[in-house]
Amino acid sequence: AQKVTQAQTEISVVEKEDVTLDCVYETRDTTYYLFWYKQPPSGELVFLIRRNSFDEQNEISGRYSWNFQKSTSSFNFTITASQVVDSAVYFCALSPRGSGTYKYIFGTGTRLKVLA
């Protein structure tokens, strides 16, 4: 089965707190890609990061960081010192490459509310 689980439906934090959004994936393919997208209240879907299955290096971009662990099939997203503008729905996605198709499977999303 190919699946993405975002168990946290909604998270509320106070501004400047750190927050981690969890993403667990399932695939039997050895080659796959993982993504995070942000959907702010305005509704558009914004690409944040891509990671392939052979690159387990963590990545940091400003206040955002991503922790990829193949051993636990997780690709978690941490926002440091959260801001009100971080309030959005965040989606994790998986694109397995074993069958040669280019499908992208999304989790159900985590709604993050950052309170001033």
Next chain:
Amino acid sequence: DAGITQSPRHKVTETGTPVTLRCHQTENHRYMYWYRQDPGHGLRLIHYSYGVKDTDKGEVSDGYSVSRSKTEDFLLTLESATSSQTSVYFCAISDGGLDNSPLHFGNGTRLTVT
């Protein structure tokens, strides 16, 4: 921003009527997708296309058909709309490639079936 235009942006229609949503891209990307977004379900793949006249079903394809006669256009048709198809529909594109480029999304079409 990727050149993706969805039309219409909003539509209200009655149960049983046919509806066609259009996605137009100016990026010459090979892959195009239709997703629907519903509360509690995230984004679910309806159909996708991997080239002109080449399409395949996603996880929620029942009640939907698609066509791609040109690289730049991908049409989603609801032959006989039902209330369960009330949703926000997103088109997305990707150029595939060895590094599996990310999806870039259009701004969505909000469809209400009354």
